[in-house]
Amino acid sequence: xxxxxxxxxxxxxxxxxxxxxxxxxxxxxxxxxxxxxxxxxxxxxxxxxxxxxxxxxxxxxxxxxxxxxxxxxxxxxxxxxxxxxxxxxxxxxxxxxxxxxxxxxxxxxxxxxxxxxxxxxxxxxxxxxxxxxxxxxxxxxxxxxxxxxxxxxxxxxxxxxxxxxxxxxxxxxxxxxxxxxxxxxxxxxxxxxxxxxxxxxxxxxxxxxxxxxxxxxxxxxxxxxxxxxxxxxxxxxxxxxxxxxxxxxxxxxxxxxxxxxxxxxxxxxxxxxxxxxxxxxxxxxxxxxxxxxxxxxxxxxxxxxxxxxxxxxxxxxxxxxxxxxxxxxxxxxxxxxxxxxxxxxxxxxxxxxxxxxxxxxxxxxxxxxxxxxxxxxxxxxxxxxxxxxxxxxxxxxxxxxxxxxxxxxxxxxxxxxxxxxxxxx
Amino acid sequence: xxxxxxxxxxxxxxxxxxxxxxxxxxxxxxxxxxxxxxxxxxxxxxxxxxxxxxxxxxxxxxxxxxxxxxxxxxxxxxxxxxxxxxxxxxxxxxxxxxxxxxxxxxxxxxxxxxxxxxxxxxxxxxxxxxxxxxxxxxxxxxxxxxxxxxxxxxxxxxxxxxxxxxxxxxxxxxxxxxxxxxxxxxxxxxxxxxxxxxxxxxxxxxxxxxxxxxxxxxxxxxxxxxxxxxxxxxxxxxxxxxxxxxxxxxxxxxxxxxxxxxxxxxxxxxxxxxxxxxxxxxxxxxxxxxxxxxxxxxxxxxxxxxxxxxxxxxxxxxxxxxxxxxxxxxxxxxxxxxxxxxxxxxxxxxxxxxxxxxxxxxxxxxxxxxxxxxxxxxxxxxxxxxxxxxxxxxxxxxxxxxxxxxxxxxxxxxxxxxxxxxxxxxxxxxxxxxxxxxxxxxxxxxxxxxxxxxxxxxxxxxxxxxxxxxxxxxxxxxxxxxxxxxxxxxxxxxxxxxxxxxxxxxxxxxxxxxxxxxxxxxxxxxxxxxxxxxxxxxxxxx
Numbered sequence: 001x002x003x004x005x006x007x008x009x010x011x012x013x014x015x016x017x018x019x020x021x022x023x024x025x026x027x028x029x030x031x032x033x034x035x036x037x038x039x040x041x042x043x044x045x046x047x048x049x050x051x052x053x054x055x056x057x058x059x060x061x062x063x064x065x066x067x068x069x070x071x072x073x074x075x076x077x078x079x080x081x082x083x084x085x086x087x088x089x090x091x092x093x094x095x096x097x098x099x100x101x102x103x104x105x106x107x108x109x110x111x112x113x114x115x116x117x118x119x120x121x122x123x124x125x126x127x128x129x130x131x132x133x134x135x136x137x138x139x140x141x142x143x144x145x146x147x148x149x150x151x152x153x154x155x156x157x158x159x160x161x162x163x164x165x166x167x168x169x170x171x172x173x174x175x176x177x178x179x180x181x182x183x184x185x186x187x188x189x190x191x192x193x194x195x196x197x198x199x200x201x202x203x204x205x206x207x208x209x210x211x212x213x214x215x216x217x218x219x220x221x222x223x224x225x226x227x228x229x230x231x232x233x234x235x236x237x238x239x240x241x242x243x244x245x246x247x248x249x250x251x252x253x254x255x256x257x258x259x260x261x262x263x264x265x266x267x268x269x270x271x272x273x274x275x276x277x278x279x280x281x282x283x284x285x286x287x288x289x290x291x292x293x294x295x296x297x298x299x300x301x302x303x304x305x306x307x308x309x310x311x312x313x314x315x316x317x318x319x320x321x322x323x324x325x326x327x328x329x330x331x332x333x334x335x336x337x338x339x340x341x342x343x344x345x346x347x348x349x350x351x352x353x354x355x356x357x358x359x360x361x362x363x364x365x366x367x368x369x370x371x372x373x374x375x376x377x378x379x380x381x382x383x384x385x386x387x388x389x390x391x392x393x394x395x396x397x398x399x400x401x402x403x404x405x406x407x408x409x410x411x412x413x414x415x416x417x418x419x420x421x422x423x424x425x
Numbered sequence: 426x427x428x429x430x431x432x433x434x435x436x437x438x439x440x441x442x443x444x445x446x447x448x449x450x451x452x453x454x455x456x457x458x459x460x461x462x463x464x465x466x467x468x469x470x471x472x473x474x475x476x477x478x479x480x481x482x483x484x485x486x487x488x489x490x491x492x493x494x495x496x497x498x499x500x501x502x503x504x505x506x507x508x509x510x511x512x513x514x515x516x517x518x519x520x521x522x523x524x525x526x527x528x529x530x531x532x533x534x535x536x537x538x539x540x541x542x543x544x545x546x547x548x549x550x551x552x553x554x555x556x557x558x559x560x561x562x563x564x565x566x567x568x569x570x571x572x573x574x575x576x577x578x579x580x581x582x583x584x585x586x587x588x589x590x591x592x593x594x595x596x597x598x599x600x601x602x603x604x605x606x607x608x609x610x611x612x613x614x615x616x617x618x619x620x621x622x623x624x625x626x627x628x629x630x631x632x633x634x635x636x637x638x639x640x641x642x643x644x645x646x647x648x649x650x651x652x653x654x655x656x657x658x659x660x661x662x663x664x665x666x667x668x669x670x671x672x673x674x675x676x677x678x679x680x681x682x683x684x685x686x687x688x689x690x691x692x693x694x695x696x697x698x699x700x701x702x703x704x705x706x707x708x709x710x711x712x713x714x715x716x717x718x719x720x721x722x723x724x725x726x727x728x729x730x731x732x733x734x735x736x737x738x739x740x741x742x743x744x745x746x747x748x749x750x751x752x753x754x755x756x757x758x759x760x761x762x763x764x765x766x767x768x769x770x771x772x773x774x775x776x777x778x779x780x781x782x783x784x785x786x787x788x789x790x791x792x793x794x795x796x797x798x799x800x801x802x803x804x805x806x807x808x809x810x811x812x813x814x815x816x817x818x819x820x821x822x823x824x825x826x827x828x829x830x831x832x833x834x835x836x837x838x839x840x841x842x843x844x845x846x847x848x849x850x851x852x853x854x855x856x857x858x859x860x861x862x863x864x865x866x867x868x869x870x871x872x873x874x875x876x877x878x879x880x881x882x883x884x885x886x887x888x889x890x891x892x893x894x895x896x897x898x899x900x901x902x903x904x905x906x907x908x909x910x911x912x913x914x915x916x917x918x919x920x921x922x923x924x925x926x927x928x929x930x931x932x933x934x935x936x937x938x939x940x941x942x943x944x945x946x947x948x949x950x951x952x953x954x955x956x957x958x959x960x961x962x963x964x965x966x967x
Contacts, residue, residue, distance in 0.1 A: 284612055
């Protein structure tokens, strides 16, 4: 049921759905259903686009069935379920709308595979707020970029190429002179070297300690009395250097990746970053950028918010949406036996795995997905932006892009399956 | 029946509906499927909200940041309706249901950032029942400011404005703090009408007149929709008067003018400018306004005006706020706010809005808005209508607010009570005419059968809160203030002409400076339909 025969075609200006930068300048060649990234592909894009699709069939408990029977079985599981959990949510806006409709109907809990990071951000937004900026603003305006706990490129390979070392800019005519700082450890800082060889400054520090460093920096900027005696000479120098550049930036940008701040209460570190940026804005301009929300994560936050009022980790079981960013996480719901069926959706990245659970598991995932257990139902699905058109939100949560179809797939879309299931319930 | 477009003021008439439209009396041979006895009831066209923040990035940020608002106002799902939540920033489904339950059938999102237009339309696709439309934001975007600064030809600017309307599927153009959102990105903290944006060297006055001219030259029915300079700043009534003069007689709509009508008299250096503003509006027939009435209680302010939202963050309640610079295009600021009747300033804001309603003579040029959710959620419209129609109720309310504010206000001396006819003008006929919606806002043959039927109650708040019947495109969608049928509304757009040559310049510009391709920035008609919006209605340019 996989790749139908079709003529060779070169697709230009293809938006790539495989990370939340949504680079939309890719050139993709389709030769008899085999895709090749011809231009502007990063390692991530190439790995995903060029992956060979196995030909597999829907299964119930490992036994091959028709799509119709698989869909019927899903509807039966959901009909007898009292507390379903829809998670993974690796799909596009259309798939998310269908997911939420079905979740509303079946009284489900809704969460996303990357919501641990996304929720860290939401807690900051809901507590004190922030000052943000977007990719085009950075590309044209920034003269200073601070990366806190991320090097950007490990997760988003074209970040520097597209937004930092770009040749053309509207306002900053010396993009090569942009100051780059890193705060963190195990970061790939090589892309931070400017085209003419200017080295970035790296403040070596454990991710868990970024919050403390930022607190001292914030206090220093504010002119508060800070006991700096415990700092090493090197750290003191870094602190002063950073304080100087933050204050003298015309348009500074602070970048973090909530998914890469993986330690307890990392939201407090993010909040420290945001509060410092607010403070800097008393005298100059500065904005934050959060990098994260692949696999439709940013889209899931947005669609869930406009439809339910809450950004994921929503429970529709009482007939109306209830929000609890801790209790309704996938991990906690499964750990506390709060769900009796799991629908796991992952139509972008083959490397994601549904969590093991002692309840019926319905897997709607890319054909190459290899779950480490036999799900009750597995329907291989096609990928938005490869096999069908659709929409995704970018990491800055402002821009959304239309996805293109570059391949004909015999696999159904998440939206199609869920709409069929919805029709049966 | 109250149908001001046809001069019908409380007359008894029959209305015939066929295939979603109002039609003339059919031949006697035609079988009538269903008959509604509306004796002793008040019939108006479905209401139209010309300025309500219902969809797009800043509204979604407001929703995201206020779970406490939503917990207090859950909306349960029913057999026909979706669940949702939210009082000040309701979820999309709840927005559509609540508007329809109040007899509103068309709502215009007033601040659609071109960079965020697709998002706005995707959200609005999930607002059921009502028709939607949006003004595209211009006047802080680099491309326009660059053109203006370099003295580009008027026709080129028209082409760009027209291109934006086409590309973003808009029904008008709005400017927010002209040049000020951009100036804030260059660290300017205030920008008066004749102050220059430090980067481009252009003034808000130049931006306003240029855009107002383009809007007129393109034949866009709705005048340039203006959120002026200095919103909320004491003394800004002078800016507003200057802005009216700056229009140079061109049509201009001044949005939420209450927030732009403040003087600096009195011990507290904060006073009402309503008399001056109303006088100017009355004297300048090219000017229309909506009020942006505030009502007491918790709300959230969501605006493109980063410069003044940043300045206002000190008043955030609860203390959290968001400011965002966006795509060399515009920005947004979201600041929760609680209006208190015992606060002098808030109480005076309340009186200023009401004074403006009562002092502006021509209901065809003043529209009923709370700038939802900035002054109050749209669900407070019935209460506001009662304040306008019932002087004794108004005076009762006046006696409960901050004593000094009540004492300095002229509100108690204003006897005017709006009539049902004037309410029908202000909430139906005038918005439809201003927006250029050909077959909305009236009850004549050919109009869409968007009809609201009220019980004629003395308590106008109760009357306008729960209409007996609401018809949308001929379908009975609400009964006694409850949704009984859910349908999809349409999206109203314009397709003004332009020279396609501008796309060459724009493509080059996008390739060099933007982070998305020009073709992906543009929204196709198909996208709107594919989202489940029902359909697109292309309104005519003049």
